[in-house]
Structures are given as C-alpha cells and as structure tokens.
Amino acid sequence: MSADVRGGSARSELADLPLRDELRGELPYGAPQLVVPVQLNVNENPYPPSGNVVAAIAAAVAEAATTLNRYPDREFLPLRADLAAFLNADADVELQPSQLWAANGSNEIMQQLLQAFGGPGRTAVSFAPTYSMYPEYARNTHTTWVAGRRNTDFSLDLRHAAELIAEHQPSVIILTSPNNPTGTALPLDDVRVVLDAAPGVVVVDEAYAEFRRAGVPSALTLLAEHPELVVTRTMSKAFALAGGRLGYLAAAAAVVDAVRIVRLPYHLSAVAQATARAALAHSAELLATVDTLRVERDDTVSWLRAVGLRAAESDSNFVLFGTFADRHAVWQGLLDRGVLIRETGPDGWLRVSIGTRDEMRAFRTALSEVAKDLLDPRMGDHT
Numbered sequence: 555m556s557a558d559v560r561g562g563s564a565r566s567e568l569a570d571l572p573l574r575d576e577l578r579g580e581l582p583y584g585a586p587q588l589v590v591p592v593q594l595n596v597n598e599n600p601y602p603p604s605g606n607v608v609a610a611i612a613a614a615v616a617e618a619a620t621t622l623n624r625y626p627d628r629e630f631l632p633l634r635a636d637l638a639a640f641l642n643a644d645a646d647v648e649l650q651p652s653q654l655w656a657a658n659g660s661n662e663i664m665q666q667l668l669q670a671f672g673g674p675g676r677t678a679v680s681f682a683p684t685y686s687m688y689p690e691y692a693r694n695t696h697t698t699w700v701a702g703r704r705n706t707d708f709s710l711d712l713r714h715a716a717e718l719i720a721e722h723q724p725s726v727i728i729l730t731s732p733n734n735p736t737g738t739a740l741p742l743d744d745v746r747v748v749l750d751a752a753p754g755v756v757v758v759d760e761a762y763a764e765f766r767r768a769g770v771p772s773a774l775t776l777l778a779e780h781p782e783l784v785v786t787r788t789m790s791k792a793f794a795l796a797g798g799r800l801g802y803l804a805a806a807a808a809v810v811d812a813v814r815i816v817r818l819p820y821h822l823s824a825v826a827q828a829t830a831r832a833a834l835a836h837s838a839e840l841l842a843t844v845d846t847l848r849v850e851r852d853d854t855v856s857w858l859r860a861v862g863l864r865a866a867e868s869d870s871n872f873v874l875f876g877t878f879a880d881r882h883a884v885w886q887g888l889l890d891r892g893v894l895i896r897e898t899g900p901d902g903w904l905r906v907s908i909g910t911r912d913e914m915r916a917f918r919t920a921l922s923e924v925a926k927d928l929l930d931p932r933m934g935d936h937t
C-alpha cells in the first residue's frame with residue numbers, strides 16, 4: 555500500500571473499494587496541519603497547561619493506568635457530576651449529573667445527536683456561514699442537510715429561519731453561539747424564537763462560550779423551560795485541552811437517555827475521563843488565560859478596524875476579518891511569513907485565532923506587509 559504525504563492511500567486504490575456513493579471523491583476534513591512558528595488557524599488556546607496542571611493530569615492518568623486491563627466506566631457519573639458543577643457555576647443554573655453527557659470532543663457529541671435524532675428521511679437545519687463540520691455529520695448519519703442564510707452582519711434572519719423551519723420540519727436545528735467562523739453570539743431571544751418554531755430538538759453549540767463578553771448569557775439558562783434544547787460545550791478551546799478530546803452536552807435527562815442508545819460501548823476511555831476530571835479540578839487556573847485572550851481579541855478587532863478592514867463582532871477566541879479581493883493571496887502571504895491563519899467563511903474573509911501577545915504582534919506585522927496597499931497608511935506603526 556502506497557502512502558501519500560497526508561497519510562492516506564493512493565486514490566486509485568480507493569476507487570476500487572465499495573465506498574458509499576455519496577463518499578466518492580470526498581476528502582477527510584481538516585485544516586492544514588503545518589508546522590509554522592505562529593499557528594493561529596484552529597482556535598486553540600495558545601497557552602499550554604502549567605507544570606502544576608500537567609502534574610495533576612499525569613497523576614490522575616497514572617492512577618487510571620493501574621486498572622487499564624478493565625473497560626472504563628460506561629456511565630462516568632463522577633465526570634458528569636464535575637461537568638455539571640462547572641456549568642452550574644459558569645451559567646448560574648442547577649443541572650444534575652443525569653443531564654450531562656460527554657464524548658471524544660463535541661464533534662462526537664454532535665454526531666451522536668444526529669445518530670439519535672437525525673437519520674434517513676429526516677432533516678437538519680443550520681444557518682450559514684457556520685461550522686463546516688455539520689454537513690459532514692449529516693452526511694455520515696444519512697440526514698438531509700439544509701443550510702439557511704444569515705444577515706450580512708451574521709446575525710440570524712428570524713423571519714427566514716421561521717420560513718425554513720416551517721418548510722423543512724427539521725428534526726434537528728443547529729445554532730452556534732458564538733458562531734464559527736463569524737464569532738458572533740446569538741441573543742437568547744433569537745434562540746427562543748427558534749425553540750418556539752422547532753418541531754424537533756434545537757442544539758446550541760457553545761464551543762466558545764467561555765470567551766463570551768460580560769453580559770452575554772448562555773443558552774444553558776433556557777434548559778429548565780425547554781426539554782427540546784441541547785447545549786453542547788467542549789474542553790478543546792477555553793480549557794486548553796484540545797488534545798484531550800473531551801466534549802459534552804447539557805440537556806434534559808431524556809435527551810441523554812436517547813444519546814446513550816447510540817453511543818459505542820465504552821466510547822470514553824479511562825484515560826480521557828481521568829484527564830478531564832483532573833483538568834476540571836483546575837478549571838480556575840486553566841481558564842485564567844481566557845481574560846488575557848479576550849483582551850487580545852478586542853485589541854485585534856480594534857486594530858483591524860483602525861487600519862480600514864472589516865472585522866465581525868466576536869464573543870469567541872477568533873476574529874473574522876476582510877474583505878480581500880484575493881483572500882488566498884493574503885493567506886499565502888501570511889504563511890510565507892510564518893503565520894498560519896484560516897481561509898474560511900464567506901468570500902473575501904479570513905479567520906484568525908487569538909494567540910499570545912507576541913503571536914498577535916507577528917500577525918499584525920505580517921498582515922501590514924502583505925496587505926500594505928489595502929491598509930490605511932495613516933495608521934503608521936501597525937505593531
């Protein structure tokens with residue numbers, strides 16, 4: 555078997571296999587994983603865990619390793635209790651462990667939700683531009699995918715949303731707040747309008763919720779009144795645990811029961827459970843970088859606007875900015891200067907994840923060089 559540089563096999567060999575028709579010609583999803591000095595492309599937290607947190611995780615994993623001959627705890631109630639305690643403090647709610655569920659990243663959570671509530675003959679609806687993975691989970695679960703649109707400021711067009719919901723009667727609606735790649739948060743009133751119109755479940759993906767600005771509420775506060783609402787979160791972003799693969803949902807206990815029917819047995823390894831619990835025990839320390847990143851984000855938005863570019867409102871740890879007649883040339887120019895960002899979003903826009911102060915300085919310097927003909931020269935020192 556010949557392997558190409560991306561770790562896949564030659565395409566001609568793939569063509570000979572009885573692959574599902576809708577998967578023919580498809581490529582595995584993923585942003586380029588390039589090794590460059592400044593990586594601002596997949597919305598990771600740039601700060602690695604401290605020595606203290608690393609030691610706590612290592613100790614917890616060592617303890618778990620003593621029983622790795624056994625399958626892990628399938629219901630992982632201790633972890634679910636820790637997650638409930640974290641959310642209860644974060645959003646001032648009163649969730650029980652039975653209302654929490656976790657998996658290998660919130661990507662797996664979303665797939666489990668579509669396995670349980672989507673499927674052949676059913677439709678999932680979302681509003682573009684939004685997270686590019688959703689259509690792939692829909693495809694993988696044989697769920698029909700319908701993408702509505704947003705207003706030009708990336709807010710929801712509620713009238714359009716209501717029409718789309720009435721027309722397609724989706725069993726799953728996915729809202730994303732703050733939205734990726736735009737960074738915009740949804741007002742709870744908009745979520746309520748969608749909940750009232752929805753014939754099925756409404757998933758609010760809050761992967762970036764910890765970065766929201768003061769006063770922006772979480773959809774968790776709507777759970778008590780809405781049994782059809784599911785809120786998903788992840789430890790990949792604010793918690794600086796992307797490598798740990800731990801995503802979770804909060805919902806009515808009945809939603810958790812539905813997902814438990816489709817989950818693979820023992821899907822969440824003992825190592826992942828131990829890692830997540832150790833990280834949650836240090837949540838204050840891990841989340842201490844969030845304030846720094848918020849300030850850096852707001853500074854980035856201000857700078858982009860000051861030099862004459864557009865930047866979307868952001869409640870997340872990234873900023874969508876533009877617009878460029880040739881965004882690929884700008885992306886490539888930044889990469890040539892050692893700064894990797896993401897070519898995503900509507901035509902002409904680019905997305906930059908918020909890194910450390912030094913990394914953002916490198917981004918500004920590189921962008922000033924690459925787009926010098928586009929930026930406002932009166933700004934002078936761009937760094």
Ligand SMILES: *Cc1c(COP(=O)(O)O)cnc(C)c1O
Nearest residue numbers: 659660661685734761788790801
């Ligand atoms: C990053 C991201 C996730 C998180 O994925 P994990 O599988 O938890 O790492 C989920 N939703 C959105 C919109 C994201 O951008």
